[in-house]
Amino acid sequence: MSDTETPIQPASRRVFIKTYGCQMNVYDSDRMADALAPRGYVPTQEIGEADLVLLNTCHIREKASEKVFSELGRLKDLQGEKRAAGGDLMIGVAGCVAQAEGEEIARRAPVVVMVFGPQAYHRLPDMLDRAQAQRHLHPSLKRAVIDTDFPQEDKFEHLPPAKKEVTIKRGLTAFLTVQEGCDKFCSFCVVPYTRGAEVSRPVAQILGEARNLVEAGVKEITLLGQNVNAYHGLDAAGRSIGLGELAFLLADIPGLERLRYTTSHPRDMDDALIAAHRDLPLLMPYLHLPVQSGSDRILKAMNRKHTAADYLHLIDRIKTARPDMALSGDFIVGFPGETEQDFEDTLTIIRQTGYASAFSFKYSTRPGTPGASLGDQVQEEIKTERLHRLQELVNNQTSAFHASCVGKTLPVLIERHGRMPGQVGGRSPYLQAVHLEGSTDLIGAIHQVEIIGTSTNSLEGRLVAAAA
């Protein structure tokens, strides 16, 4: 066939998705890309070449939503440049800021043509069509397409299955959302409002997606949920299955070598899940189990429904089942009414627990949450000072944990080239980054690595032997 006879392929359109916030958003962004594929959109990492930009937003703390509005300002400029050059750019806002502030975004940022919450991703192609249909309308007649409903239907059923090429690009590790939403209503948190009530995906759907991922080369899956250990999906017989039992079912998938999950609530750490940690070698000994505060008074005001002693007792039970369990947590400093003594109690629970890592935040008022109407706000400078003290303690614990690994041999899933030439890198069971000298042939499998040194954020290792 001569050149002139070659059919002209329609130029594919490009979508740039910018993800803010948690791992659930990372997962959701991949699924949005999957949902757009049938409309001819391919993902790009270059915002300059995008025809469509989606901001997948986070509303958990104040700064997160401010960032979205400043990004929209920059995108407006980019759209102007593209139009001046004869092109165009469509802009959509997804995620939890969209869910919480849909109308407000459309009003404050008319550049946005679609605003949709986390439960609407499967309707994205349809929204895109509706937004595109308005393209040639006079600006005064254009209205952003807003979809912030919480539908009864199962969005996962309506999303196309994860595409193999997307999965491969993701590499050896993948996220898999098993549960969404939260019924806990901690008084500081927007999640129950932005993500809605707890919904668990059926067991068969999760096993199917996990098998696809493993077939595409994934060795490690992290199960995701805002309250992942509250998972209670139905199996084929209509029985409700908890996360512990689900872990046993996933463990039977040949080729799946590692399993993790995040984020958990202390109240939902049941016996079956603790037993899974005791009995399943593939369930990694690293647990993100936020306590938020060590003061019973503040825990009560936060509506956490557990005390500091409950948490410590739970940690004991978990460590009895899995003695090498590494713990991670979230802490909020400066919740309304937090005194110096309350804060000291938080430092005490950190000392008693011993964390491998932790995330800590200054309390930030979220409109619509019960915390927002509490008086006795803590001054900003006090929050900053407490945060520094807490982070210093946690950093020391992280360094001590890293140092305790030196001299040990750990199985490391080698995932990538290292920072230096001739190096490769991966993760220990405790989610620490490990780098070592070695050929790229090592990438893709778990290898025994002797830990010979540490730096602030990673471990240095030496290959001992290839795993069987």
Ligand code: 5AD
């Ligand atoms: N202010 C500060 N931190 C918050 N988090 C959730 N809501 C707030 C808030 N209003 C933190 C909690 C939670 C983590 C995801 O974010 O520690 O576990």
Ligand code: SF4
């Ligand atoms: Fe928010 Fe509490 Fe639910 Fe976690 S458990 S998502 S902090 S309401």
